[in-house]
Amino acid sequence: MACFLVSAAEAVVVTAVEKSAEKKETTNPKADKSNRAEVKIPLSRKLKWLTYMLWGGAVLLAFEHVWHGEVVPWFPFLTAMSNPADAAEMFHEMATVGICMAVLITVVWFVMCKAADAIVKRPDKDIAQTNIA
Amino acid sequence: MTLLISVFAAIIVTVKWYNRKDDSMKLGMLCFLYWGASLMWLVDAIFEYAELKAEYFTPALEDMANDAFLGLSVVALGLVIWLIRLLITDAKGSVHEALKDQKD
Known part of the structure; x- marks a missing residue:
């Protein structure tokens, strides 16, 4: 109904933090980029990955909601807001599905950052051996 | 079906990104866009499965066709967003060159 709004809200906050x-x-x-051992991925770059995932997911899901007639281009924009029963169901969906979506994306991003840090720390020799194998 | 199509789009773009020669095509953004949407649809699918159980895997043909059409439209929208950003950032300078060239 409006589950994408939770991710969109997180995207707004993360974009501000990233900037x-x-x-x-x-x-x-x-x-110091001259010393390879100390090369780290900047936090802003990692946060950019998260903003891309959150904005991408929110925009494409918003399109799905437009497709299903749940989002309309006139006030109040969400068809579920037209009566209290539907609005309550919408808020319940945002609190369950919406929160789970935002949490899953954040968890995946966190794991991805840890993996990226580990890959960056790998010495060149290991990369060369992996390519030969 | 929408989830499946977006996951395939994400995998194809990720493989393309891995085999890239340079970063001028900005495929990373498109990867994140599709993976973000795929993860969100995965959660949606899990909740739907919890509600419908086995019925989730046997959708009506009409629903499947509609979902497939939606999935393809979502992929197209993602590509349009990526293309607009690619042309605006103009990492290769192609747009700049074309605009400078008064012939076209």
């Missing part, structure tokens, strides 16, 4: 982190990194660059 702030990006600004902080450009004004105070700490990473």
Whole structure:
């Protein structure tokens, strides 16, 4: 009904945090890129991955809701808001399905960041051996 | 069906991204877009399965066709979003070159 709104709300917050982190990194660059052992993926880049997933999911799901006639281009935009019973069902769906969607995307992003950090830390020799195998 | 189509789109784009020569096509954004939508539809599918049980796997032909049409439309929308961003960011400078060239 409107489960995508939870991810969209998270996307707004994460985008703001990402912009702030990006600004902080450009004004105070700490990473020394000449030393490979210390190369780290900046937080702003990782947050950008999360914003892409959240915005992408929210936009494509919003399209699905338009397809099913649950989102309309006139006020109040959500057809479920027209009567209290449907509105209650919509809020229940947002609290269950919507929250689960946002949590799953965040968990997947967290695991992805850990994997990316591990891959970046791999020495070049390991990468070469993997390619030969 | 929508979930299946978006997952296949995500896998194809991810493989394309892995085999990329450079980053000028900005395929990473498209990967995240499709994976984000796929994860959200996965949750939707789990909740629907919990409600319908085995019936979830035997949808009516009409519903399946509608879902497939929706899935393809979603993939097309994702591609349009990616294409607009690609043309605006213009990493290769192709748009800039084309606009500078007064012939077209």
